[in-house]
Amino acid sequence: MPTVLIIGAGLNTGKATAETFSAAGYKVAVASRTQKLDSKYPYYAFDASKPETVPTLFEKVTADLAAAGHTSRPENPFDMELEEFRRGQNINTTSPYYAAREAVRGFEKLGPSGLGPDGGSFLFVGNGLNTIALPGFMTFAVQKGATAHLIHNLALAEYDGKPYKFYYLDERHADGSYVTNDLSGIGHAKEFLKLAKDSKQGPWNYTFVSGKGYEKFPPVEVMAWNP
Secondary structure: OOEEEEEOOOOOHHHHHHHHHHHOOOEEEEEEOOOOOOOOOOEEEOOOOOHHHHHHHHHHHHHHHOOOOOOOOOOOOOOOOHHHHHHHHHHHHHHHHHHHHHHHHHHHHHHHHHHOOOOEEEEEEOOHHHOOEOOOOHHHHHHHHHHHHHHHHHHHHHOOOOOEEEEEEEEEOOOOOEOOOOOOHHHHHHHHHHHHHOOOOOOOEEEEEOOOEEOOOOOOOEOOOOO
16 A cells, blocks of 8 residues: 655545545655644654654654744844744755655665555655745745756756656646635645656646646746735
């Protein structure tokens, strides 16, 4: 039975993803600082601000089952202190790096027969900040953008031709504008499952509209401040 580990499992996207994958026959494990979901899902305490604990998390899940964003006022983009910047970098970049590393190690250990016809998938919830300049979100963009480059390389260079898939998911409104507080949990969950079950790598920078799927939008370099 295929297994999915949901890191940062909350009551919106995390809950919807757990329910969707469970209904599709997956074993579901969840990891977060506090347990928020139904106890039927095996829970692992995990703090993404401590990336050095990622390998231990994967070891535990394997043995058992075989996004911090900062906004600034436009007039002061450098208001984040170094320690807070490091913490955000740990959550949004360093821990995803280690998570991807451990995921690939798991894929390699399982091999093609163990992974099955769908192959292995690493899915990261991103946003438009890897390509769009938005006043007030500079530090968050640095962190998300770094992980976008990580996934870009994994998908198209490092593991091209392997049965592994890597995606940076970026939900948009139908007009291409970015999604913030109205993020669709069930919309993400459905895309996660669709991508996990597709054996071929699709567009790594996966911009999508909830209920419609992947949409390629014209590039936008900068958007206005929208507090």
